[in-house]
Amino acid sequence: MISNILISDPTLRDGSHAVSHQLNAHQIASYTAAADAAGIPIVEVGHGNGLGASSLQIGESLLDDTTILKIARENLIHSKLGIHVMPGIATINKDLKKALSMGVDVFRVACHCTEADITQRHISFIRNKGKEVYGVLMMNHMAPKDVLVEEAYKMQSYGADGVLLYDSAGASIPSDVKEKIELLVKSLEIQVGYHAHNNLGLAIANSITAVQAGATILDGTVRGFGAGAGNAQLEVLVPVLEKMGYSTGVDFYKLLDLSDFAERELMKVVPSIKPDSVCSALAGIFSGFSKHVQRISKEYGVDSRDVWFELGRRKIVAGQEDIIIEVAVKLAAEGGKGQ
Amino acid sequence: MADKKTILNVAILGTGNIGTDLMVKALRSPFLDCTLFAGRNLTSAGMTKANSLGVRVSALGVESIMKDPDCCDLVFDATSAIDHKYHWSLLEKMGKIVIDMTPSRVGEMCIPAINLDSCLKYKNVNMVTCGGQASIPMAHLIGLLHQEVDYIEVISSIASRSAGPATRINIDEYVETTEEGIKIFSGCKRSKVMLILNPAHPPIDMQTTVFAKVKKPDIQKLNAAAVDMARQIQAYVPGYQLIVPPVLENKRIVIMVKIQGLGDYLPKFAGNLDIINCAAIAMAEEYAKNSRSAPIRASAKNK
Amino acid sequence: MKSEHRDMIYKDCEQVTANSVHLLSALRGQCILITGGTGFVGTWLAEMITFLNDNHDFNTQLILLSGRANNFSAKAPHLADRNDITLIESDIRNVVDIPNEVEWIIHAAGNPDNRLHASDPLRTIQVIVKGTDTILEVATRLPDLKKFLNISSGLVYGSQPWELETIPESFMGSLNCDSIRSAYAEAKRMGETLCAVYRNQHRLPVVNARPFAFIGPYQLLDRPWAINNFIRDSLLGGPIRILGDGETVRSYMYPSDMAWWLLRILVQGTVGASYNVGSPHGVTLQKLAKKIAGHSPVKSEILSGLSSDRSLGRSKFIPDVRLAKNALDLCINVDLDSAIKRTIVWNRNYC
Numbered sequence: 001m002i003s004n005i006l007i008s009d010p011t012l013r014d015g016s017h018a019v020s021h022q023l024n025a026h027q028i029a030s031y032t033a034a035a036d037a038a039g040i041p042i043v044e045v046g047h048g049n050g051l052g053a054s055s056l057q058i059g060e061s062l063l064d065d066t067t068i069l070k071i072a073r074e075n076l077i078h079s080k081l082g083i084h085v086m087p088g089i090a091t092i093n094k095d096l097k098k099a100l101s102m103g104v105d106v107f108r109v110a111c112h113c114t115e116a117d118i119t120q121r122h123i124s125f126i127r128n129k130g131k132e133v134y135g136v137l138m139m140n141h142m143a144p145k146d147v148l149v150e151e152a153y154k155m156q157s158y159g160a161d162g163v164l165l166y167d168s169a170g171a172s173i174p175s176d177v178k179e180k181i182e183l184l185v186k187s188l189e190i191q192v193g194y195h196a197h198n199n200l201g202l203a204i205a206n207s208i209t210a211v212q213a214g215a216t217i218l219d220g221t222v223r224g225f226g227a228g229a230g231n232a233q234l235e236v237l238v239p240v241l242e243k244m245g246y247s248t249g250v251d252f253y254k255l256l257d258l259s260d261f262a263e264r265e266l267m268k269v270v271p272s273i274k275p276d277s278v279c280s281a282l283a284g285i286f287s288g289f290s291k292h293v294q295r296i297s298k299e300y301g302v303d304s305r306d307v308w309f310e311l312g313r314r315k316i317v318a319g320q321e322d323i324i325i326e327v328a329v330k331l332a333a334e335g336g337k338g339q
Numbered sequence: 340m341a342d343k344k345t346i347l348n349v350a351i352l353g354t355g356n357i358g359t360d361l362m363v364k365a366l367r368s369p370f371l372d373c374t375l376f377a378g379r380n381l382t383s384a385g386m387t388k389a390n391s392l393g394v395r396v397s398a399l400g401v402e403s404i405m406k407d408p409d410c411c412d413l414v415f416d417a418t419s420a421i422d423h424k425y426h427w428s429l430l431e432k433m434g435k436i437v438i439d440m441t442p443s444r445v446g447e448m449c450i451p452a453i454n455l456d457s458c459l460k461y462k463n464v465n466m467v468t469c470g471g472q473a474s475i476p477m478a479h480l481i482g483l484l485h486q487e488v489d490y491i492e493v494i495s496s497i498a499s500r501s502a503g504p505a506t507r508i509n510i511d512e513y514v515e516t517t518e519e520g521i522k523i524f525s526g527c528k529r530s531k532v533m534l535i536l537n538p539a540h541p542p543i544d545m546q547t548t549v550f551a552k553v554k555k556p557d558i559q560k561l562n563a564a565a566v567d568m569a570r571q572i573q574a575y576v577p578g579y580q581l582i583v584p585p586v587l588e589n590k591r592i593v594i595m596v597k598i599q600g601l602g603d604y605l606p607k608f609a610g611n612l613d614i615i616n617c618a619a620i621a622m623a624e625e626y627a628k629n630s631r632s633a634p635i636r637a638s639a640k641n642k
Numbered sequence: 643m644k645s646e647h648r649d650m651i652y653k654d655c656e657q658v659t660a661n662s663v664h665l666l667s668a669l670r671g672q673c674i675l676i677t678g679g680t681g682f683v684g685t686w687l688a689e690m691i692t693f694l695n696d697n698h699d700f701n702t703q704l705i706l707l708s709g710r711a712n713n714f715s716a717k718a719p720h721l722a723d724r725n726d727i728t729l730i731e732s733d734i735r736n737v738v739d740i741p742n743e744v745e746w747i748i749h750a751a752g753n754p755d756n757r758l759h760a761s762d763p764l765r766t767i768q769v770i771v772k773g774t775d776t777i778l779e780v781a782t783r784l785p786d787l788k789k790f791l792n793i794s795s796g797l798v799y800g801s802q803p804w805e806l807e808t809i810p811e812s813f814m815g816s817l818n819c820d821s822i823r824s825a826y827a828e829a830k831r832m833g834e835t836l837c838a839v840y841r842n843q844h845r846l847p848v849v850n851a852r853p854f855a856f857i858g859p860y861q862l863l864d865r866p867w868a869i870n871n872f873i874r875d876s877l878l879g880g881p882i883r884i885l886g887d888g889e890t891v892r893s894y895m896y897p898s899d900m901a902w903w904l905l906r907i908l909v910q911g912t913v914g915a916s917y918n919v920g921s922p923h924g925v926t927l928q929k930l931a932k933k934i935a936g937h938s939p940v941k942s943e944i945l946s947g948l949s950s951d952r953s954l955g956r957s958k959f960i961p962d963v964r965l966a967k968n969a970l971d972l973c974i975n976v977d978l979d980s981a982i983k984r985t986i987v988w989n990r991n992y993c
Contacts, residue, residue, distance in 0.1 A: 052531075055492055055531055055533070055550075056490075056492045056550035056551075056552065056591045057492060057494050057533060057548070057550060087510050087511070088510055088514070088533055088534040088535060088536070089514075089533045091510075091511040091514050091515060092511055093511065093515065094515070112535075112536065112537075112538065114499065114538040114845075115499060115507075115536045115538065117504070117507045117508075117843075118507045118510050118536065120507075120508065121508065121510075121511065142538075144912075144914070146914055147842075147914065150842050295589065296588070299588065299589075314539070314543075315537065315538075315539035316537070317535065317536075317537050317538075318535075319494070319496075319533060319535040320494075320496050320535055320537065322494050322496075322546075322548035322550075322593070322595065323496070323546070325548075325583060325586075325588060325593055325595070326546075326582065326583055326595055329583055329586075384738075384776075384779045384780070387736070387738050388738050388739070391738040391739075499845050500782070500844060500845045500846075504843070538845060540845070540847060541786065541788075542845075602742060602785060604783065605783055606742075606783050606784060606785035607785045608785060
């Protein structure tokens with residue numbers, strides 16, 4: 001029996017980090033239309049940190065959420081329209097109600113991997129509207145497997161259709177993925193998924209390790225377009241999965257065309273593993289911080305590597321971009337040297 | 340020491356962490372005396388603490404005040420937004436001053452460093468949120484010193500251990516109440532608020548960043564004002580520190596503050612719980628100092 | 643206390659800490675609170691910490707909280723009168739606050755005497771469940787808490803299946819909840835659940851230890867456990883009476899090992915983990931009685947098979963301690979023969 005892996009494509013959402021959230025209407029329209037034609041099951045759109053996250057803290061979007069959702073909805077016929085939200089940033093009244101009214105099909109409700117109880121109302125709200133909703137444990141490298149199971153169990157009890165581990169810092173190695181996904185699959189009654197980042201060159205390896213450990217949902221983006229060193233490269237992931245005997249329902253040639261098209265239309269540069277991405281992974285810091293760390297380090301004349309490791313020492317989580325400034329100010333005062 | 344006549348008797352509704360810490364602070368205040376600590380569960384940690392301090396306790400909640408209306412002049416409501424609406428309907432008739440710690444948004448929003456005096460007119464004041472108490476004074480200055488403030492944004496990071504179940508379940512109310520407070524006190528057109536829980540061990544101190552987009556930023560003026568404002572806030576929140584004074588970074592004004600708690604009933608890292616309680620005590624003391632002055636209006640909503 | 647007793651404890655502490663003191667250096671200059679601080683476990687921890695203070699300049703402050711703190715100067719004046727030990731007399735259920743300086747908590751309150759569990763199971767449950775809840779709640783308000791060690795019990799597993807050589811931490815247990823005999827074990831289980839909940843909901847760094855059986859100084863010989871009774875019987879000149887056919891299997895750890903293990907678990911134990919604490923070396927009661935008779939200064943005969951059905955009541959209670967060994971490199975320093983010998987010396991003037 002061929003088992004099916006549900007592919008979700010956050011090229012426009014995670015890739016938004018890579019262009020400082022400046023994707024325009026034409027890019028979103030043409031990409032969603034082409035992804036729809038390629039048979040991608042779920043296409044995720046929006047600001048890099050999800051709905052309501054356009055901000056001075058994380059970066060302002062060129063387009064507001066309503067515009068993005070409207071364009072994506074018009075162009076997605078077969079593919080489902082997905083969004084990402086983080087409680088503490090997005091609220092039910094401001095963001096989820098809007099997304100529902102605009103016809104979003106799939107909701108990912110995300111939180112730091114130890115804080116699942118803040119997703120209770122958001123997941124329950126979507127669940128009660130009869131839509132697909134998944135819980136997301138971000139930065140999963142920061143918690144041991146037993147804690148991840150406890151947090152995932154909360155999301156299951158709130159009504160999530162599945163739980164995904166996000167390797168938001170690209171900090172995980174296959175053995176981490178194996179033990180965590182295996183335990184989640186064993187302990188939960190709902191689907192388990194994985195979202196990789198490529199900071200250590202392991203995005204594809206970690207994704208297939210997750211599948212072998214029992215995960216049934218994977219995220220991938222064309223050309224790996226995403227925060228930091230990017231994500232699992234979708235046009236590689238899909239054929240690798242097929243080769244391993246899994247089915248994805250994605251049209252291979254059209255996926256290759258989609259990736260060429262996206263490189264031309266969306267990307268100033270194709271994501272690659274830069275020294276900064278390696279440091280961010282080793283420090284265990286959210287990949288989306290990359291552009292801010294580079295800019296702020298330059299402004300304050302400090303070594304960005306020192307900034308990464310100081311952020312890591314302070315165990316900074318996603319959404320704490322403001323601390324980069326404080327760290328840079330402090331390092332600059334100390335003469336630009338880290339600890 | 341305060342004149343005997345200016346001491347207000349206060350009752351506290353709600354015996355959770357906020358209520359219990361308020362009790363400890365009220366007992367220390369020369370202007371306040373805690374005469375009743377009322378909730379529902381006589382065996383809660385807060386009730387046990389009250390007992391150990393010799394404070395009168397009751398498990399009858401707001402009914403304990405109705406049965407003995409003379410027991411207090413002022414009530415701190417540290418229950419929930421829904422309960423507060425009911426409590427206010429009863430306490431208003433009894434003529435009590437109510438300081439509302441919940442995000443009910445029934446009463447006038449109070450930020451002591453900004454509107455302590457004008458709040459004296461009202462019998463129901465609301466302490467906004469912890470992030471609001473930390474950030475709104477700075478947002479207010481940005482509004483005062485600039486012609487046109489398009490947008491203000493506030494991010495607070497708090498220790499995961501300091502966020503109890505009520506904070507977690509009410510995270511949307513926190514965001515929306517704080518956003519409203521920022522608009523009211525700064526006059527900005529748009530505002531955004533984020534709350535980040537950080538589980539690091541040992542726990543982090545509360546840290547709040549204010550970002551703003553204004554037409555012509557005047558960093559120099561803002562700097563002097565922010566230093567002065569921080570000093571004013573320190574008068575009632577001793578652990579309030581300006582850690583990054585106003586700077587312009589990437590075309591945005593950035594101000595960062597850190598809040599350490601007093602460590603009264605709650606640990607020092609719970610600066611988020613301390614700041615709202617310190618603000619509430621400052622407001623209550625102001626009522627005490629002015630307890631025989633001009634008549635007080637019934638409700639903020641009637642203005 | 644007699645100086646020979648103090649010398650003995652000193653040598654015990656010296657033996658288990660030899661070349662390993664650095665493993666506890668996280669406790670230097672720290673403040674540790676122990677609930678049930680004047681009981682068997684608490685007293686041994688106090689001996690070990692004061693040994694480290696006196697001989698290795700640990701400068702660790704101990705707070706012993708106990709419902710019987712006022713009796714401690716009679717039991718252990720050499721500890722009660724020290725400057726590095728503070729006694730707080732309080733029922734664990736009524737604790738309101740503990741000093742803010744406390745950085746480590748060892749929750750050892752709860753009486754393991756099964757006579758009390760039989761005659762007052764309600765009190766047994768309340769002390770454990772309400773007491774554990776209370777101390778955990780108080781711990782949520784400590785600014786600098788580094789770790790909370792909950793002393794649970796090997797009894798949380800229920801009875802050990804005869805086929806199972808040793809009980810690993812992953813054994814799910816076999817308890818009958820609708821029995822008064824389960825009061826202590828079920829309460830201890832709830833204690834561990836409370837710890838898990840406080841760990842998750844309040845992010846408290848909690849770790850569990852599950853102690854099995856011990857023999858050594860400060861262990862009271864009137865406790866209704868086989869080894870205690872055998873030693874008492876032998877000191878009284880015998881006979882040593884074995885209930886059943888003597889094939890029941892037990893294992894015993896010497897308390898200096900116990901104290902060392904507990905402190906290591908406190909410092910290096912993984913938050914959320916549970917560790918068995920005890921000896922993995924099982925011995926039948928028959929053999930145990932022989933060993934005791936052999937080491938005893940008084941000759942005593944052994945009587946066994948006192949119950950009619952010989953296989954009735956055979957049981958086994960031995961921990962699998964591979965987790966402690968593999969994760970923390972913990973081992974048994976004092977073997978059973980030495981433990982028996984030292985216990986006999988300690989109690990020489992029992993009668």
